[in-house]
Amino acid sequence: MARGSRKRTGKGRSRRRAATTSRRRGGATTSRRRGSAATSRRRRREVAAVAIVAAGGGVVWFAAEHPAWAAGIAGLLAVLFAGGLILRRRAIEAERQRFLAANAELEKVDLMSGGEFEHLVAERMIAEGFRQVRECGGTGDFGVDITAVAPGHGRYAVQCKRYAGSVGAPEVRNFLGALANTYAGHTGVLVTSGRLTRQARLEALGAREPLVLVERDRLADWLLGAAPLLPARPARRPGPLAGEEAT
Numbered sequence: 001m002a003r004g005s006r007k008r009t010g011k012g013r014s015r016r017r018a019a020t021t022s023r024r025r026g027g028a029t030t031s032r033r034r035g036s037a038a039t040s041r042r043r044r045r046e047v048a049a050v051a052i053v054a055a056g057g058g059v060v061w062f063a064a065e066h067p068a069w070a071a072g073i074a075g076l077l078a079v080l081f082a083g084g085l086i087l088r089r090r091a092i093e094a095e096r097q098r099f100l101a102a103n104a105e106l107e108k109v110d111l112m113s114g115g116e117f118e119h120l121v122a123e124r125m126i127a128e129g130f131r132q133v134r135e136c137g138g139t140g141d142f143g144v145d146i147t148a149v150a151p152g153h154g155r156y157a158v159q160c161k162r163y164a165g166s167v168g169a170p171e172v173r174n175f176l177g178a179l180a181n182t183y184a185g186h187t188g189v190l191v192t193s194g195r196l197t198r199q200a201r202l203e204a205l206g207a208r209e210p211l212v213l214v215e216r217d218r219l220a221d222w223l224l225g226a227a228p229l230l231p232a233r234p235a236r237r238p239g240p241l242a243g244e245e246a247t
Helices: 002-065 067-102 114-128 170-181 198-205 216-223
Strands: 131-135 145-150 154-161 188-194 212-214
Touching: 002 067, 067 114, 114 131, 114 145, 114 154, 114 216, 154 170, 170 188, 170 198, 188 216, 198 212, 212 216
Parallel strands: 154 188, 188 212
Antiparallel strands: 131 145, 145 154
């Protein structure tokens, strides 16, 4: 029994030594592969740097030897670049209009998540002419989901409530608190797929800086572009005609 036990013990040790050797070889192989990959990346960067320097030198030489041609090519490239930007902007705007048209019905809004609703509101604001529109909803948003700038009207802070029911007074108070502190100087807009309770509406409209409210009925029109958020600009009064004296 002792002899058999020693044999089994010896076999176990041999297996463990073989496994250890295999792991060491595998680790060495992995290290070599990593080193080879790093060397390959470094060589590619070096080749790219040499190519960029050579191309830059060629451009400088060509501009010095053929200034008229260089100016013409530069102008052509500038026109192509500007044209590409215009086409890209038009494509983005067309895609935005398709997105808004496809999600303008309240029935589709009611199926959205909170994040999807915020994105829809942000896209509608961009279409209306707001600039620097930023979606900031999520943890730590201080009750504000979107910030934007309206040319000629200042900064806006928007809270989005994709509610099936009513928005209560506590939510309005939290939003007003954010506007009074973190987002001081912003015009507050509350957009909801539901409706405000009577008390919530009184507090929103009775605040020192009243909120702009977009409840369910107005939301339906706003998504269609029929009820803009921004107030209409007053019509410019015509000045006196030449030769007439102002009275």
